[in-house]
Amino acid sequence: MTINSEEASESPSKEKSAWLAYTAPMAVFILFTGALEPYLKTGYIWIYSLKILLVTILLLFYRKTWNHELRFNSSAAFWGFLVGLGVFAEWILIDKYIPYRHLGSRAEIDPFSFISNSTTRLLFIAVRFYGLALIVPIMEELFWRSFLLRYITHPDFQQLKLGEYSIGAFWGVAALFSLSHPEWLAAFLCAAAYALLLRKTKSLFACITAHAVTNLTLGIYVLVFHAWKYW
DSSP states (O other), X not given: OHHHHHHHHHHHHHHHXXXXXXXXXXXXXXXXXXXXXXXXXXXXXXXXXXXXXXXXXXXXXXXXHHGGGGOOOHHHHHHHHHHHHHHHHHHHHHHHHSOOOOSSOOOOXXXXXXXXXXXXXXXXXXXXXXXXXXXXHHHHIIIIIIIIHHHHHOSSGGGSOTXXXXXXXXXXXXHHHHHTSSSHHHHHHHHHHHHHHHHHHOOHHHHHHHHHHHHHHHHHHHHHHTOGGGO
């Protein structure tokens, strides 16, 4: 009886720890993006770098909770690669050819005019791509596709397998994901594509691959065409 009692008392703390592992990195990212970056543009490169550093630390700190969800799967990665390219294409094409009101705007930092020192500029672009193509895909897919899809479906989300979610969770996460991006229409379709990818592959690695491919190609597009409105 004593052992069972101790296990019962430890259960809430374990559940809270699991919940934080998926939400804490995202919460820090949102705090910096929404509360600091818009008002500290003169120090943007340092604020952004600090944001990515803190999110990296949190992901490393909590990795034991969700590390098993990131198993490599070549077939899933292939589908993720294709979906990632498709989402990049729809993001650019919809934003270019379908006029609609955006929800605010991004920092729109042009590193070539904003940063005079070439070494500092190169380092910032490297950090920007590290955040864009690695940290953000891991952080967001853990939150949106692993945690929130399952949590809306059932509060004890870890009892559900990856890719198990309700129709309400599908539409709810797609709506919330779209509201967190200025290009809400493209983001809505993006969220739907990633969720369907998860349902098909049952692999979070596929979603992270897709997200990384989308962000990497978008980042390259930004640099090549100086489309800073996406940064």
